[in-house]
């Protein structure tokens with residue numbers, strides 16, 4: 001790869017460009033608190049009261065905190081500098097809103113274990129080295145858009161450790177798991193059972209095979225947990241087993257939104273599937289757009305230029321991103337991180353970028 005010029009190399013690396021742009025495109029200058037409840041990328045701050053903060057606040061107000069990237073959540077209002085934030089860093093509660101008193105928090109934010117840095121039904125921390133494949137529930141009404149390990153989607157484990165061991169042994173995706181590329185959306189067994197009659201109606205619809213790619217059973221492998229008050233626990237266990245026999249998750253085919261719209265349009269307005277698609281989960285047909293932050297364009301350099309500079313000279317901090325120190329720092333680190341890929345002629349994969357961000361959070365040190 002040494003005989004290829006830096007600019008040639010960079011221009012060939014569309015994947016790199018797209019991935020980097022997908023993650024670093026925005027100018028972190030606007031806190032979304034005043035915009036209210038939005039579908040937006042959320043970061044949990046574990047140091048400030050396990051609150052969820054917007055993209056800009058994650059950089060401008062919580063750069064030194066232990067953050068957990070939660071990716072998008074629907075209907076979330078930034079809690080940086082609200083009464084949910086426990087301690088103040090510096091003069092203002094939120095450095096972007098510059099509020100001297102804490103603002104009123106939204107009533108609609110749903111806080112789940114994700115905000116404590118825990119994920120999946122096994123309630124584990126995200127481990128970038130093992131958990132490269134986790135799937136988010138697109139319905140999320142019961143699970144709050146939880147992320148799941150593939151092995152935990154198939155099985156309930158009585159000990160979290162089993163899950164991680166099997167994840168390693170099975171190279172992350174169990175062989176019996178449907179191929180990730182062959183479905184577009186995932187709805188977890190918790191959300192399916194919450195709206196069981198709706199999903200029954202969908203599955204018995206004559207077009208169900210145009211929407212549903214797979215129905216995957218969620219098995220329980222509970223073992224009796226000792227013998228305290230035997231009779232009640234035994235009957236409880238039996239009851240649980242019979243309830244959970246029919247637990248399953250659903251994988252949706254690509255283009256499911258269009259088919260669901262067609263199905264909805266043919267239904268009576270009193271049909272439970274119609275009501276579900278119209279009022280309860282309209283985003284399955286018309287997904288909420290993810291909030292777009294202002295593009296990082298003024299007085300700034302593009303990813304392309306950044307990559308070229310990274311290959312030629314060290315980044316010129318003065319001309320790079322004036323006034324946005326944290327962003328500049330991250331970009332510089334990103335360019336350093338990308339340099340070996342450029343030198344080795346490798347395409348940067350999504351996991352690599354994700355690992356980069358994990359490293360920025362200093363996570364490996366916490367393990």
Ligand SMILES: [Zn+2]
Pocket residue numbers: 030031032033053054055056057078079080
């Ligand atoms: Zn914010």
Ligand SMILES: [Zn+2]
Pocket residue numbers: 045046047048061062065066
């Ligand atoms: Zn914080």
Ligand SMILES: [Zn+2]
Pocket residue numbers: 031056057060061080081093094095096097
């Ligand atoms: Zn803030």
Ligand SMILES: [Zn+2]
Pocket residue numbers: 119120121122123124148149152163
């Ligand atoms: Zn799990």
Ligand SMILES: [Zn+2]
Pocket residue numbers: 137138139140141142143144145146187188189190191192
């Ligand atoms: Zn769910």
